[in-house]
Amino acid sequence: MRKFYIFKVKKEYQNLYQKKPANLYYILKYLYYLKPGESNCGIELFFQLIQMIDKNELNRKIFIKYHNKKVYSKVRELHIINDLYSDEISTLKIKSSYILLESKYNTSSFFYILLKESDAFFICDFENQDYFWLSEVKTLV
Numbered sequence: 001m002r003k004f005y006i007f008k009v010k011k012e013y014q015n016l017y018q019k020k021p022a023n024l025y026y027i028l029k030y031l032y033y034l035k036p037g038e039s040n041c042g043i044e045l046f047f048q049l050i051q052m053i054d055k056n057e058l059n060r061k062i063f064i065k066y067h068n069k070k071v072y073s074k075v076r077e078l079h080i081i082n083d084l085y086s087d088e089i090s091t092l093k094i095k096s097s098y099i100l101l102e103s104k105y106n107t108s109s110f111f112y113i114l115l116k117e118s119d120a121f122f123i124c125d126f127e128n129q130d131y132f133w134l135s136e137v138k139t140l141v
Contacts, residue, residue: 002106005124006099006114008051014120025124025131032126051120055094062113081109111137
């Protein structure tokens with residue numbers, strides 16, 4: 001199961017790290033692994049790089065666009081794609097500072113959905129040491 005953390009990067013940092021995503025990944029990885037006692041400085045750096053997400057608006061947009069699709073459902077704050085045809089089961093939870101996507105594959109239909117909302121999303125899978133700009137994904141489900 002892949003666990004993707006999706007961050008909306010502020011425009012000025014998006015321009016800075018577009019061609020050097022590894023640098024942004026290592027900063028976010030450092031912040032991800034900070035211990036609770038060390039997090040004061042990390043929180044400031046995090047909010048300097050990351051744009052807050054209007055989670056209520058994004059939740060509503062996704063639900064309104066996809067609620068009539070057979071493969072889509074929503075349970076409380078969790079968006080679910082359960083596509084038996086493509087054998088995809090993915091869940092998406094939107095927070096104010098990041099989006100958490102869990103999928104058993106390296107890609108998800110949610111990538112396509114989120115790309116329609118913004119090109120500023122940067123995706124990290126810290127467990128598998130994988131990262132990429134959502135706008136760079138060539139083959140979407």
